Amino acid sequence: EVQLVESGGGLVQPGGSLRLSCAASGFTVSSNYMSWVRQAPGKGLEWVSMIYSVGSTYYADSVRGRFTISRDNSRNTLYLQMNSLTAEDTAVYYCARMVPDCSGGSCHNWFDPWGQGTLVAVSS
């Protein structure tokens, strides 16, 4: 079964750091495009970061320079290192695989599967 399980969330003070993990099963993280997506309380989903199979990384403007996405191929696990956290980073963080499909003459992509999420609360 293809599955993602996040961990590492919790309560952290403003300015603090946290590292989220996302363990994958049923597929290989390093062979896929992997993303982090977050959802602040009462808000919609917000894409945070992506790592491509070749290793290139991308970030939302709101987290660039503070967050780092990485992976451990031996553990088949995705990570998100979050530094200099602020209250605006409070959210449920989901990891998700981005599936590309270039059949039919154009390249579409979508997020599937998703993990169940881990809550990050930034507060003093």
Add this chain to the structure above:
Amino acid sequence: DIQMTQSPSSLSASVGDRVTITCRASQSISSYLNWYQQKPGRAPKLLIYAASSLQSGVPSRFSGSGSGTDFTLTISSLQPEDFATYCCQQSYSMPPTFGQGTRLEIK
């Protein structure tokens, strides 16, 4: 960034009803539009990709349509397990962006 706007933001309906949710993009995105279902405490679930393709395992009562800037998700006959939040997402350009969600509640 492309902005995605859903309407309505919430909706009350009964089991057996036909329901339509709309998603509008701030610019043309062709058919680069996906739909997800969210339930509290659970992983979001892909329903529709590329505007109208049904994800494997998703019941056929779910359907998607549209192209350009206007898209719809239709549930032909609501079942009890369909009461959830639905959101759209554009995959036309980076960064991927999502609608704010439509909460479907039991009337």
